[in-house]
Amino acid sequence: MSPGRDEQTTLSSLRERPAPLPGTQASAGQPVIGPPAALPAVVVIGTSAGGLVALRTLLVSLPCTLAAPVCVVQHLGRQPSLLPELLAAHCVLPIRFAEDDTPLKPGILVAPPDHHLLLDDGHVRLSRGPRENFSRPSINPTLRSAAQSFGRRAIGVILTGRLDDGTAGLYDLKQAAGIAIVQDPEQAEYAEMPRSALEHVPVDYCLPLEQIGPLLVRLVEQMVVRGGEDAPSSVRAESPMDHDERFDKPAALTCPDCGGATRAHRLGSLIEYRCHIGHRFSLEALTTAQRNALDEAGQRLLRSFGEWIGICDLRAAAGPVADQAEWSAAAANAGQLRALLIDLLDQPV
Numbered sequence: 001m002s003p004g005r006d007e008q009t010t011l012s013s014l015r016e017r018p019a020p021l022p023g024t025q026a027s028a029g030q031p032v033i034g035p036p037a038a039l040p041a042v043v044v045i046g047t048s049a050g051g052l053v054a055l056r057t058l059l060v061s062l063p064c065t066l067a068a069p070v071c072v073v074q075h076l077g078r079q080p081s082l083l084p085e086l087l088a089a090h091c092v093l094p095i096r097f098a099e100d101d102t103p104l105k106p107g108i109l110v111a112p113p114d115h116h117l118l119l120d121d122g123h124v125r126l127s128r129g130p131r132e133n134f135s136r137p138s139i140n141p142t143l144r145s146a147a148q149s150f151g152r153r154a155i156g157v158i159l160t161g162r163l164d165d166g167t168a169g170l171y172d173l174k175q176a177a178g179i180a181i182v183q184d185p186e187q188a189e190y191a192e193m194p195r196s197a198l199e200h201v202p203v204d205y206c207l208p209l210e211q212i213g214p215l216l217v218r219l220v221e222q223m224v225v226r227g228g229e230d231a232p233s234s235v236r237a238e239s240p241m242d243h244d245e246r247f248d249k250p251a252a253l254t255c256p257d258c259g260g261a262t263r264a265h266r267l268g269s270l271i272e273y274r275c276h277i278g279h280r281f282s283l284e285a286l287t288t289a290q291r292n293a294l295d296e297a298g299q300r301l302l303r304s305f306g307e308w309i310g311i312c313d314l315r316a317a318a319g320p321v322a323d324q325a326e327w328s329a330a331a332a333n334a335g336q337l338r339a340l341l342i343d344l345l346d347q348p349v
């Protein structure tokens with residue numbers, strides 16, 4: 001993904017951009033949805049490839065006095081994970097996998113394998129709703145639910161990772177006047193996720209990893225001091241299963257997860273494709289999926305040609321003699337098509 005603008009200028013200006021105080025970016029006329037009264041803010045940290053090392057560096061700087069819950073979404077898939085144990089030695093805050101229907105409290109909650117971590121009315125909700133960008137847990141639904149529940153008191157952080165999960169969620173968080181932070185992509189192990197967020201979201205801070213923890217501490221302290229004096233605003237952030245009225249026209253693309261029809265949906269400069277049951281894909285993720293589908297289809301066709309040539313050879317050998325020439329010719333023809341296919345599959349797509 002290319003940044004599409006003068007990256008040096010952009011990153012430089014972002015590094016120097018001061019923090020907007022919570023409550024200074026209200027959007028007029030939006031419905032008011034407040035954060036839980038006892039919590040000054042919530043922090044959502046999303047990461048993927050390279051995330052373990054990055055999280056160890058960031059979380060170690062969060063003190064046990066941090067008054068806001070910290071929700072960590074690392075792409076895990078379905079396999080059992082020891083992520084909280086692997087991070088525990090690098091945290092002074094308590095850390096554990098999030099559990100469904102539990103009150104949201106200060107401490108670190110990790111999205112468990114095969115579940116989206118959602119925030120709802122001061123509680124944690126775990127969802128096995130449709131995967132987004134092939135991921136469950138996915139970063140986007142957690143950021144959306146934080147935007148809905150906490151409005152301008154939601155803080156989103158995007159760290160190292162491939163592709164662009166988290167960008168759409170961070171966009172919604174900014175629509176709710178939250179605070180968006182990304183790791184400096186030039187220092188990230190995998191730059192794609194923070195770079196995508198910078199390209200599509202009006203990010204507040206772009207910082208080296210070592211500076212993000214201290215910034216989070218300052219931001220949460222500011223929100224504690226401000227207390228409830230600023231009424232939070234919120235964009236309507238939907239759950240992964242939600243359907244809303246913002247769909248654009250139907251797209252001539254099927255969902256790579258379920259085969260269903262998709263619609264293109266615009267989030268600022270970002271295009272997101274959603275199927276009728278709720279799978280979501282960025283254009284970047286859809287590109288990867290379709291490229292993989294093309295490759296798999298080509299490999300299946302190659303295998304079918306090989307088996308067909310084998311059948312033709314068997315029939316030519318089995319007789320009757322009158323049919324041998326016809327089966328041999330069929331095998332030779334299929335061999336030529338197979339060779340052509342091998343050449344085609346060598347071409348980049």
Ligand SMILES: [Zn+2]
Pocket residue numbers: 255256257258259260275276277278279
């Ligand atoms: Zn689908």
